[in-house]
Amino acid sequence: RRSGRRRGIQCFSHFGVISLSPATIMSSSPPSHVTYLRSLRSIRERCERIFAVGTSHGLRHFDVDLARADSVVDYVIDVTKDNYPDLNVPFHSRWRHFDIGGVDRVGALTQEWEKAGLDKDEICRRQLDLAVVSVLVDAGAGDRWRYREEATGKEFGRSEGLAVASLYLFTSGVLSNDGEARVDAEALTKLTPSTITKAFQVGEDNPLVGAETRAALLSRLGSAMQAHPTYFCVDGRYRPGNILDYLRTVSKVEEEGGEGGEGGGEGGVTKRVMEV
Numbered sequence: 001r002r003s004g005r006r007r008g009i010q011c012f013s014h015f016g017v018i019s020l021s022p023a024t025i026m027s028s029s030p031p032s033h034v035t036y037l038r039s040l041r042s043i044r045e046r047c048e049r050i051f052a053v054g055t056s057h058g059l060r061h062f063d064v065d066l067a068r069a070d071s072v073v074d075y076v077i078d079v080t081k082d083n084y085p086d087l088n089v090p091f092h093s094r095w096r097h098f099d100i101g102g103v104d105r106v107g108a109l110t111q112e113w114e115k116a117g118l119d120k121d122e123i124c125r126r127q128l129d130l131a132v133v134s135v136l137v138d139a140g141a142g143d144r145w146r147y148r149e150e151a152t153g154k155e156f157g158r159s160e161g162l163a164v165a166s167l168y169l170f171t172s173g174v175l176s177n178d179g180e181a182r183v184d185a186e187a188l189t190k191l192t193p194s195t196i197t198k199a200f201q202v203g204e205d206n207p208l209v210g211a212e213t214r215a216a217l218l219s220r221l222g223s224a225m226q227a228h229p230t231y232f233c234v235d236g237r238y239r240p241g242n243i244l245d246y247l248r249t250v251s252k253v254e255e256e257g258g259e260g261g262e263g264g265g266e267g268g269v270t271k272r273v274m275e276v
Contacts, residue, residue, distance in 0.1 A: 094134050097163035100156055105167055106130070109181070125241030129183035132240035133175060134166040136217050137196075142209040147201055162200075169199040175218075185238035188222030191215050 036042050054064035080089065090096065098106050106127070113123050138159055147161040148154070149168075156164050173179035174195055177187050193212040202208045225232035225240065234242045 094131050094138070094163060097138075097160045098134075098167055100160040100164060101152060101154055103152065105164070109167075109171065113181075121244065125239060125244055126182055128241035128244060129175075129239055130167065130170050130181075132221070133170060133183055133218060134163055136221060137166050137214045138162050139214070140209055142207060145200075145202070145206055145208045165200045169196075172199065174199070183239055183241070185222040185225040185232065188218050189226070191218050191222075 050059075051064065053059055054062075055066065057063050080087070095106060110123060110127070113126065118126075141158055141162055143157075145161065146155040146157045147165040149156065149164055155161075169175065170183070171181045173181060175184070175187050175191070176182040177184045193215040196202070196211050196215045197208070200208055200211065202211055221240070222238075225238040229238065231246045232238045232240065232242050234245050
């Protein structure tokens with residue numbers, strides 16, 4: 001429950017009602033109750049609690065009737081087969097937002113990289129770079145904001161507009177140290193709100209909610225990566241996409257019966273990313 005922007009947030013946990021200031025929430029060394037709230041465990045426990053209330057008729061607006069589960073499964077199967085008879089269902093995530101208007105923008109970008117001679121690993125790293133940055137800037141844009149794509153002349157709003165805008169921000173090269181379509185931590189730490197407002201076509205007649213916050217979040221991502229070279233640094237370059245190399249190393253070590261470096265494998269990666 002929000003209690004005002006400056007006052008912070010009040011919320012409920014197994015610690016009871018706690019008040020959190022913005023400084024406490026963003027701290028790199030938070031107290032135990034904040035660490036809990038930022039954990040996957042807290043999410044699972046809250047979901048389990050709501051599920052239990054729902055199955056015991058304790059929710060205000062609807063009930064959870066597990067006797068109808070089979071009917072729900074049948075309905076989902078029917079809808080899936082109607083839309084994808086070959087069962088080749090494209091994954092959703094951020095990638096579908098990039099395809100708004102029936103344009104395979106990431107596919108075209110990938111083809112450019114292939115023609116430029118980039119190998120599959122580097123293409124994967126760049127796609128990870130793009131996905132991480134794009135997801136982080138995907139928060140409520142407001143009802144009035146739109147992004148006009150020069151190539152198609154079409155305008156897009158909300159998550160789809162933010163996806164397309166972030167794609168062109170990425171390809172412009174401002175997120176890398178050398179103008180390449182890549183994301184480097186150093187470039188992120190130097191990112192300014194004006195870069196975001198320009199790239200996202202923000203103006204008096206096209207206001208974007210939280211432009212400064214988005215810039216600050218990307219800058220914080222850069223700092224978080226620099227603080228954890230184990231996960232994000234390869235050959236002196238800090239990138240989100242370097243998680244690929246770390247996970248490959250972890251996988252190899254685990255196959256050999258060892259332990260996966262700082263933070264304990266994939267769980268460690270999740271913890272560091274959540275620090276952002």
